[in-house]
Amino acid sequence: MFGRKANRRRTESRLARAKLPTLGSRWARRLRTAVVLPITGVASYGALEGALLVLDRPVRNLEVEGTFQRVSPIQIEAAVADGLDAGFLTLDLSALRERVEALDWVDRAKVGRRWPDTLIVRVTEHQAAARWNESGLLNVRGELFAEGSPHAFPELPSLAGPPGTERDVARRYLAVRGKLAEANLSLERLELDERGSWRLVLGGGQEIRLGRRDLDERFYRFFDVVAPTLAADLRRVEYVDLRYTNGFAVGWRDGPPENLAAVAAVPDRG
Secondary structure: OHHHHHHHHHHHHHHHHHOOOOOOHHHHHHHHHHHHHHHHHHHHHHHHHHHHHHHOOOOOEEEEEOOOOOOOHHHHHHHHHHHHOOOOOOOOHHHHHHHHHOOOOEEEEEEEEEOOOEEEEEEEEOOEEEEEOOOEEEEOOOOEEEOOOOOOOOOOOEEEOOOOOHHHHHHHHHHHHHHHHHOOOOEEEEEEOOOOOEEEEEOOOOEEEEEOOOHHHHHHHHHHHHHHHHHHHHHHEEEEEOOEOOOOEEEEOOOOOOOOOOOOOOEOOO
16 A cells, blocks of 8 residues: 555656646746837827827918018028928928028028927028129128129129139138228229239229239238329329339329339339
8 A cells, every 4th residue: 555655646746747837927027018018119109190290280480580681581481481381390490491591692591490380580691792703792701602693782892713713812802901991992803814813903993913923922012112102193003013023013094203213123024
């Protein structure tokens, strides 16, 4: 009897060891988490989509800000009109800004939103500093911002040069503008020709020939020597030629004044 009972217990023990493991609490928690996460993600995405549908309402108001002299608010409105099909939250602000900045006379634009349905456009216009060639305009940074302008702007000086030289000519103009004002002179035209030779025309029509080389030294010579020497008779001057190693030549409209001493010069013509 005792032997049989012992055998039965050993058999039951072996069968117990052969059973499959039960699903523990840790595995159950992992399974629940794996199921809950996708469900939660779907619910969150659905909630976000629903919020966008509610919040992404049409733009109903457009505010245009700036000091307008050459650009009108109507032009700004027309520039952004086609881009307002999207909702308030999904507007492409960068694309709208580029449309506004593509307008003539617009230097910079800022585009923003104001809840719940307003688009704000702030505009800064170009400041014209000079005319360029026949009908272009340069801003204060020497950038060509308008071509084929219908307005003449006779109050602005005229700058001219080959294509791509706008900044160089504008820098030269800005460098001499102050000196011209100090000498009580005005500038009508500053020109760079195809050969790289510079000349300027004063407000009284006098032509100042500067050449291709040593421009800074020649400008200084004009302001320090020529302008003071010819101040009393400048209205009679046709041209001043500074293309000399030292000195200058003067062309007169009706002959030189008798009391003006001749100025020695060594030809250079560069």
